[in-house]
Amino acid sequence: MDKLFNPDGIAVVGASANPAKAGFVAIRNMREKEYPGKVFPINPNEKDILGYPCHGSLKDIKENVDLVVLIMPSRLIYDVMDDLDQRMESKGDVKFIVCAAADYAETKTGEGIARQKRLMKTAEKYHIRVIGPNCIGVIDNRSRVDTTFVDTGVPFSTFGAPTGITFISQSGALASAVLMEGAGRVVPVLYNKFISIGNMADIDFVDLINYLETDGTTKVIGIYMEGYKDGQKLAETLKRASLKKPIVILKVGRSALGANAANSHTGSMAGSDQVYDAVFKQCGVIRVDTIDELIDTMQAFDQMPLPAGGNTFLLTQAGGPGIYCTDAICAADSLTMPSVSEKTREKLTASQLPMANICHPEGYADITASASVKNHVDGLRIVLEDENVDAAVLVTVVPTFLPQEALAEGFVALDHETPAEKKKPVYYCVMAGAYTTKARKIMERSGLCTFNTPEKAVKAAGNLCKYAMFRKRHGEEKAHG
C-alpha cells in the first residue's frame, strides 16, 4: 500500500476551479500542505488550478500516475473508467483509485450498484486497488498527500508535527468530524494517516490493519466502525495487530435502532453489539463511546508510555475539581488510587505548603490554590518517583495569580529531566476555557497530554491501563507457554 500513501503522480478527476466545489478543495488541500509530488487536475475547461496544469482526461497525462482520485459526479463513472481502461492498456501505471463521490452501491438502487460494478470491473482487470466509493478520501501528512475535500477551518500552518495516529473511518461525515474536531484542539492534531473507506468495495478494515500493523509511522490505530461482514477474519486481525499496537474503536449501532440506521446508511449489518463488545475485549481493542474520548485516547497512546498498572495518583491544586476527579477515577474499572510509601508522604509534605492535604484519601493530594510553580512540579516529581505509582492525573485550575507559562514550562522541564525508561504517563487536566490556552500550547507542543476536564483525563488513563493489562496478560501467557 505504500504507493497509496506515497504515490508518484496523482490524477484528480473532477478537479474544479470553483472554490465552493469539493473538486477544488482537494487540490487546495494538497497545495496548502505543499505536497511535493505531481498533481494532475482533470478538467478540460481550465488551463490550470492553483498552479497545477490541467488535463482533458486520464488518457492525456504523459507522466506516471500511481493514484487516481475520483471526485466527479458518479454518473460519469462509465466514461472515466473507459478512459482508465485505455490508459492501462497503453501505460499500465495506475495502482490505486480513491473514489470519493457518493451514489454507488450504498444507495441500494440498481443504478448505484451498476456504477460500483463498473468501477470495480476496471479495478479488478488491472489489479488496481480501490478505496471507497462513498468516502472522503485519504491523507498522509508525512508524504503530504491529501485527497479529501474537507475544509477544517484552521490554517495548516498552525498544526503540530505529524503524530503517530492513523485513523480509519467507515463514515465520511464522521471522518470529517474527527478531522475538524482534531483541528480545533489547542494544538491542532495532525494525523499520521487518515483513511475514509466508505463502501469498502475493495480495501477494507482487515487490509488496512494488516498494512498498518507494520507501518513504521503508525503508533496507534483508531477506527470508526459501523459493521464488518466477516467477524472471524476481523477478530483474528484485531487480536494479532493489537499485540503490536493499540487499536481504539468507536463502534456504533449499540442500540437496535442505531443498528437499523447503520444498515440504511452503508448497508452494514451492525451485528449484535454484545458480540462486538466481547470480541473487542478478547482482542485487546479499546472501545470508546464518544469522538472526544476517541481523539483523547489516540493522543494519549501516541504520546505516552504504557503504565505498569492501574495505580493512579491524583495531584490537584483545586479541591472541588479534585473531588470530581476522584469520583471519576473510582468509577473507572481499571484504575485505583494507590498508597504511597511513608518516605514519599514525608517528602510530599515537606515540599508543600502547611495547609496542603496530603493523602486524605490515599493516592490524593490537594496542594491548594496558593501552591507555587515549584510546589506543583516538586509534588508531581515526588509522586512519580514512588514505586507504587503507575501514573498520575494532575488537575489544576490555574489561579489568576500563578504565571501559567512558568507552570507549563516547569512541567515540560520535569518531563525532559526524566529518563525515557523511567517515564510514567501523566494526564494533565488544565481547566478550563481560553484562559489556559497559552499553558496548554506550551505543554502540548512539548509532547505532554493535556485535557480540559477531569473525566476526559481519566477516560484516557483508564484506556491506556486497560491496554497495558492486555499486553501484560499476553506476555504472561507467552511466558507460561
Add this chain to the structure above:
Amino acid sequence: MDKLFNPDGIAVVGASANPAKAGFVAIRNMREKEYPGKVFPINPNEKDILGYPCHGSLKDIKENVDLVVLIMPSRLIYDVMDDLDQRMESKGDVKFIVCAAADYAETKTGEGIARQKRLMKTAEKYHIRVIGPNCIGVIDNRSRVDTTFVDTGVPFSTFGAPTGITFISQSGALASAVLMEGAGRVVPVLYNKFISIGNMADIDFVDLINYLETDGTTKVIGIYMEGYKDGQKLAETLKRASLKKPIVILKVGRSALGANAANSHTGSMAGSDQVYDAVFKQCGVIRVDTIDELIDTMQAFDQMPLPAGGNTFLLTQAGGPGIYCTDAICAADSLTMPSVSEKTREKLTASQLPMANICHPEGYADITASASVKNHVDGLRIVLEDENVDAAVLVTVVPTFLPQEALAEGFVALDHETPAEKKKPVYYCVMAGAYTTKARKIMERSGLCTFNTPEKAVKAAGNLCKYAMFRKRHGEEKAHG
C-alpha cells in the same frame, strides 16, 4: 439579598495595583464590565487603582458602602473587623460581606477557626450577611458587580447578552472552571448571577435558593455541591423551588474516596450518594455528571421551552454521526424516537433528495450530505409540525460545499417564524471544531442552542425532558389532589 447583587457602594479591602494580584483583578473585572456604581479600593499605599480613588481603611470612606469585599491576607481579618466595627458604630451602612480569601475554618486549624469566628462576630452583631469565606466572590452581570478575581482569558466585550443562568458553587476552583469554560464557548456565556459560597459561614444553599426562586432574572439555577448539613431543609427547599424553576446540580462525592476528599476540602460530609440521588429525583432536581453537561443543560433550560414529552426526532445530514446519535438517544432513559404521521412522512419525502433515508428507523431521517440549505430547513420544519414530535435533534457535519452562514440563517429564520406557543426544543449539533464556528455564532447569538457532539445534545435533551415530566407529574398530582 438585593443589595448583595445591586449594592450602593463597594469597598474592596486588599485592593492592589499589582496586576498579578487577586486584589487587582477584582477591581479590573468591575472596570472592564463598566460597573456604574462606586468602588472604594482600600489601599493606604496607592492613590487610585484603575481610576477608582483609594482609601486607607474602611473607616475612611465617607460615602455609603453596602458591600465589603475582603480579599486581603486572612491574618489581617482582626484589624479589618475592628475597622468595620468602628464604621458600623458611626455609619451602620454595610449590609453584606463577601470574604474571598481562604485560610479560615476550612483549614480545621485553631487559627483558621478563630479567624472565621472573628469575621462572624462583627457580622452577627451588626446583622451583616456574609458570603464565604474561602470563596471566589459574587457576580451579577446585570448590575455589573464582579467581586471575583478570575481572569477568564476572554475579553468581556465578546460575551453575549446576560442569560437567565444563575450558578452557585461550593468550590471556588470549580466555580472558576465553570466561568472559564463558559467564557471559552463559541459565544461566551454571560451568567446572570454567579455565587461562590465557600465555607457557608452564613449564607448557604437554602438562603440562595429561597431568594433565587422569585428572582425575576433567574430562569435556571445551577449548583456545584459537595454536601449540606441539613438534608431535610435542603430537600424541602429544592422541591418547592424546582416546581418554579429548573435546578441543575453537579454533586460530587459519588465514590467513598470522593466523599473523603470532600470532607478534607470544605469539611462537608458528602453523605450517602444514594440518598442524595433519591432526594434529587424526588425533588425534580436534574443531576448532571460533568461540567460540560452542567453548562449545556443550563443553557438549554435558559433558551428553550420545555418539551411536552420525550418523543425526539433525529434529523441528520450525516449517516455516521446520525447512527452515533441514535445510540445516544436510545441510551437516554427519558427519550424515545417517535413515529410520525403518514402525512408528515410524505411531506418529508417530497421535501428531500431521492436518496434521503426517511424514517428507517422510525423517528430518524438522513437527508444525506448533498442536502441543500432548503432541504435542511424544510425537513426540520416538517418534523417539528408533526404532533407526535416533542423535540428534535439536528445533527450536521456542514459539508465544505454548503454555505454554513446560509444554513445557520435558515435555522434562525425557521425559529423566528414559529410562534412562541408552538415552539419545541431543537438541539442543533453542529460538528465540529473551528470550521463551523461562524455558523454556530450566528445561531447562538439568535438564541438557538448548539452543541459540538451528538452525546452532548442528547444529554441536554434528556435533562429537559426529565424536568418537563416532573412538572407534568406535579401538575397532575395537583389536579387530582
